[in-house]
Amino acid sequence: MALDSITLYHLIKELQPQLIGTRIDKIQQPEKEEIHLIIRGSGKNMRLLLNAGSTAVRLHLSSESKKNPLTPPMFCMILRKHIENGKIIAIRQVGLERVVTLTIQNYNERGDLQNYDLHLEIMAKHSNLILVDSETNIILDGIRRYSHLLSRHREVLPGRRYVAPPSQNKIEPMGNEEKWMQKILETPLDRRISDILVMFFDGISPELAREIVLRAELDPNSVLDNCGEIDLSRLYQAYAYFLIDKAVLPLAPCVYYASDKDKQTPTAFSIVPYRQYADLYRKDLSSLNDTVDLYYTQKNTSNKNDAKKGSLRKVVQDHLSHVIKKDGIYTETTAKAQKGLAYQKLGELLTANLYKLTPGMKEVTVEDYTDPEYQPLTITLDPNLSGIDNAQRYYKIYSKAKSTIKNTLPLQEDVRQEMAYLQSLLLSIDQTANDTELGEVYQELIDQGYVAWKHGKGDDARHSGGKGLAAGKGNRSGTGGKKAKEAPVYSIPHHYSSQTGKTIIVGRNNKQNDCMTWREAKPGDLWLHVKNIPGSHVIVPLTEGEEFPDDPTLLDAAALAIYYSQARGSSHVPVDYTHVREIKKPRGAKPGMVVYEQNWSLLLTPDQDTINRLLSTET
Template sequence: MNNYYTLIYLNREIKEKICDGFFDFAISPHKDVLHIYIKTKEETYRLIFSANSRETALFLDYYRPPKKRNVLDFFSSLEGQEVSEVSLAKKDRLLSVYFENGKHLLFKLFSGRPNVFLVDNNQITDAFKNPESHKGEAPPEPMAPDFKEEVSPKRSAKNQMTEVNPLLPRNLLPYLIEQHDVEEMPPAKVKAFTRQVTQALREDPHPRVLKTGDFCLWSREWLDISTNKQCSEVNDCVAYAYKNAVHLRRLHNKKEDIVRFLKRTVEQKEGTIAQLSQSKKSLERADRYEKYGHLLMAHAHESISPGTESITIKDFYEDDEEITIPLQEGRDIAQNAEYYYEKAKDARKSYENAQKRLPVEKEKLETLQKLLDEIDQIERLPDLNSWIKDHKKKLQQIGFGDSDDKQAKSPYRKFKVGKYEVWIGKNAKSNDQLTSRAHKEDIWLHARGVGGSHVVIRMGNQKDYPPKNVILKAAGFAAYYSKAQGMKTAPVMYTKRKYVRKPKGAAPGAVVVEREEVEMVPPINPQEIN
């Protein structure tokens, strides 16, 4: 989102608005998000920074008082300090906000670990993310990429363009290449074309957010993709693109959670209906069992030897053809007849129950499919929240979501990591319950070599492993709820639940684990994750 050329314009716009303003305070209202409040004579701004590697962004937003009162303050040594300068590193995504006391905030807007560092005398004294591991280090230095004069003729058009200018917004290059047939250009022409589009970025910006959700500085002449929002300032479009990305992520996560549940329930209902539709077989069995009973009663006066497993008699329903009827051990012929009469009665009852359940289950399936169709059309988070509220009773009836009371009474803790539910044992007995209730394809985790909670990532019968970041986060939970809680990093083993077994007579919580893998992770308190 904050490409280098975007930052060129952002730097100017932010500098113009906050220079001579004063640092008020900084808080983190959400995970990986920092809000820095800057007071000027005219108004108070929020400088918003996202350290989420998928949504890295920096922009100014209008003032809004913080909603949470119990949030942690950051960079308190800057309170009351005047902003003296805002500058962007040459050819690198490092933006600095300088203060009158000589300190500055360095925004690192690249790599998989974006961060904000407080720098004093060329040394990091504090940081937004993982401050303890950065204190005392030298701040990141600008590292201008290598701009090549000649391009490699055998490389793809995208690689040729990034050889000429590595700072181009790579997410947009495929569209640009397709529109202008760059793949068909000889290397010299690719080089000339790259310099033209670079000049357009530097001298003729048209800030807009595309229908794809991407921020773009090129006009439609260069990149003919429909526009979602056109802006006079780059900052406004970056803010819009970021908020839209966050909105879509939250919508997707919340929506997918419900959709997965509904689809799984639909499959279960379809299976139930398929079984109930076979109920005629119960009626056929009932007729057969009743016939066995009648035939046996006709021979009730006869005796059988102990251990006789079957009897062959004439079937007067089928022109006296011989029929062999299995017998129950320890019962005479009359008692076996009663046994088959009971089985006939049960089979008929099963048929009648199936006939009663079938329309009910079909109606439930229709409801589920209707809910799926409705939720598929929802494209805004407020609409989804309203839909959930309107259908709360119906969703609860089909088993979606536990009430607060059920959560409180649960034998183990429950948290969410993205779309995945994570269970954490509370004690040895709880660990046993958790592991025994987990599905064989769930992911089981435990801090290695120390006592602690069993942790399970619920997989919903999926046989694949979840994304690595989900495993690492759940592993962090396992480390936190163990005797390794005070360690900087701890080894945590994980495997499929089907490779975890409890030996006969083992103490509560004790298990044997096979095929485990191990990750070194820092302990993470799930209750502190926003």
């Protein structure tokens, strides 16, 4: 979600006493559309972040430091020239417009004090950050430049006069309930109330409109025609709570997450608890600035991780597509060779009937002694060959087909093992819970030669989960070109509790699977895995003398094995289980790959309540 007008109003109100009077020590531009003002005031340093990107436009004090480019962009240099070492003397919002203006006082080139306005325009894809000479209203530069070719309303170019974004001509907050109702009733009766609030009244975003409707005890999809006078009165009271009484609104900022187990990927934030997010997990904070900072920092990290996952998935998918194509070629080759095996019988029949063959014959009909009814069989002959040579010709076709199958089947088996391994990598990528786990999958791709490690970006590339990504070229030896140093194991498998209190350990990637199975599990512990489907290793630690866990724990462990596999959501899934001592890793096998001969199996269809219960116990 983006900063709406009301949130912006309260954020500026909170920031004013912290920013006014501070000096700008440094100016940085770590990203294309993001500026950091390092400011100092009241004996402490602060970092004011201003982002004009289309997806995360905002301003707030931030504790996150980002790496800067070696050469500062032009806009950053312009800011340094005019406002570095300057003093922030004002921060304001005009009405409920989503434009924030910082006024900075600094000495110009002539040594005179001069004011500069830094306008942050929060307008989705049209957002911008523009530096303006306060006295002349002339643009000094914008983080996004454009001419009349892109906008008929104005140009954002150095030397042009600054023109504010076009007004939306919406109705300003109204303190008179009767007049407010009259305005509402002037709109078409078939329109939804929430749409009317957004389209015609200033300062209302879609999220706030839904909240106003819910606080009026109305259905979010209610249309005006279904609202009576009492409904409209309740609607106005909710409207007034946010917009008329905004100066005294008691703030209780919070960030929302899908569940209490996923506190790294926020869903939304609000200035007070919103009813529309009542089903989400809520984290309360004391500062609105901290709320905005936390939301966007975590959202940015989540988006970067999603991008890294996408990059890794593409690499694996490309290799998987190539392997699937090879498997198809081998299948086609084997199927064609299978037909050649039938030529052995033809050669034998010709050998048994050589006395019937005379030079120049094009075909011969013989009794098929391999047929229970001795049906006649006509065999095509080469008239230029003798009878024995015709028989040898069929034997050669048979021998070639037999040799082709013998040579192709091991290759196809290798390809199918690689296919299963690549599918396990896709599952590992999807199941990564944090940047460390993603970095482990990336390191595995390097170790297995699927990704080439770019020298010079070593540690950053190998542990960031995607930086410096480049597809490997045909090397499957596990060296990845130059052998990269094996990354330390940073993450540990995930631990859950069964309904009887037993510990269940689940690996989320091949590194975790290998670590828990070969290093940490005891020979007598129970090991589980979905049958013939890529998935996580699951371990149930057992005490000495205990051969199997109790049935509820076994079923819970099997449910987790299914949940963390490609069979998630399927029914009647077979799950193999055995003791760790029965697990073997073939020489040269890829990470996470094991074999076993003695095992038990069960069929299970986990219900969602069981999964939710188990996930809630994660430690």
